Amino acid sequence: KAGVTQTPRYLIKTRGQQVTLSCSPISGHRSVSWYQQTPGQGLQFLFEYFSETQRNKGNFPGRFSGRQFSNSRSEMNVSTLELGDSALYLCASSNPRDGYTFGSGTRLTVV
Amino acid sequence: QKEVEQNSGPLSVPEGAIASLNCTYSDRGSQSFFWYRQYSGKSPELIMSIYSNGDKEDGRFTAQLNKASQYVSLLIRDSQPSDSATYLCAIHLTDSWGKLQFGAGTQVVVTP
Numbered sequence: 001k002a003g004v005t006q007t008p009r010y011l012i013k014t015r016g017q018q019v020t021l022s023c024s025p026i027s028g029h030r031s032v033s034w035y036q037q038t039p040g041q042g043l044q045f046l047f048e049y050f051s052e053t054q055r056n057k058g059n060f061p062g063r064f065s066g067r068q069f070s071n072s073r074s075e076m077n078v079s080t081l082e083l084g085d086s087a088l089y090l091c092a093s094s095n096p097r098d099g100y101t102f103g104s105g106t107r108l109t110v111v
Numbered sequence: 112q113k114e115v116e117q118n119s120g121p122l123s124v125p126e127g128a129i130a131s132l133n134c135t136y137s138d139r140g141s142q143s144f145f146w147y148r149q150y151s152g153k154s155p156e157l158i159m160s161i162y163s164n165g166d167k168e169d170g171r172f173t174a175q176l177n178k179a180s181q182y183v184s185l186l187i188r189d190s191q192p193s194d195s196a197t198y199l200c201a202i203h204l205t206d207s208w209g210k211l212q213f214g215a216g217t218q219v220v221v222t223p
Binding site: 031033035042043044045048049050055056058088090092094096099100101102103104105 | 156160199211212216
């Protein structure tokens with residue numbers, strides 16, 4: 001079966017801009033969670049959506065937001081980008097039987 | 112104290128030897144435990160999951176869980192150069208499916 005698809009793979013943005021990342025989960029998975037990975041902080045949980053509802057949220061500022069559509073695809077948005085937002089953004093598709101499967105990630109560079 | 116702690120390494124292991132990775136966690140209510148492998152520049156790949164006390168084996172990998180000691184480990188037998196990667200311990204906290212708490216990862220280097 002198809003895996004988790006994240007687009008785009010790479011992004012370069014300027015400080016102050018906003019960005020939207022997309023994640024298509026494994027077919028049948030209704031939970032999508034987002035993570036930020038940086039060398040200094042490691043993998044940190046951003047938020048999780050299930051059936052279009054945000055169920056869990058990590059400790060990130062309100063500039064980080066997300067949503068989930070009825071087909072379980074999810075988007076995350078970062079507004080007013082800062083240099084420190086440069087990171088690998090990963091989404092994970094999950095269900096209790098299969099566990100968590102990560103997409104290839106989006107590498108965001110803020111200049 | 113971090114919720115999930117791992118030795119950062121690097122852990123240098125001769126080819127063919129056993130690599131032993133450790134992870135401790137602080138939340139006694141943790142229910143599900145995962146080991147991920149991450150190659151440089153790639154996304155994490157699930158290699159083992161374990162939910163109850165004891166050992167779970169899958170090929171060359173064995174996960175061990177001791178909830179009383181709040182400890183989970185991963186053994187890699189017959190280590191190969193292709194096992195050189197960062198290994199991440201991840202825990203699903205109680206009543207929070209969808210939220211994984213990760214350790215900082217242990218870098219493993221298998222030397223020929």
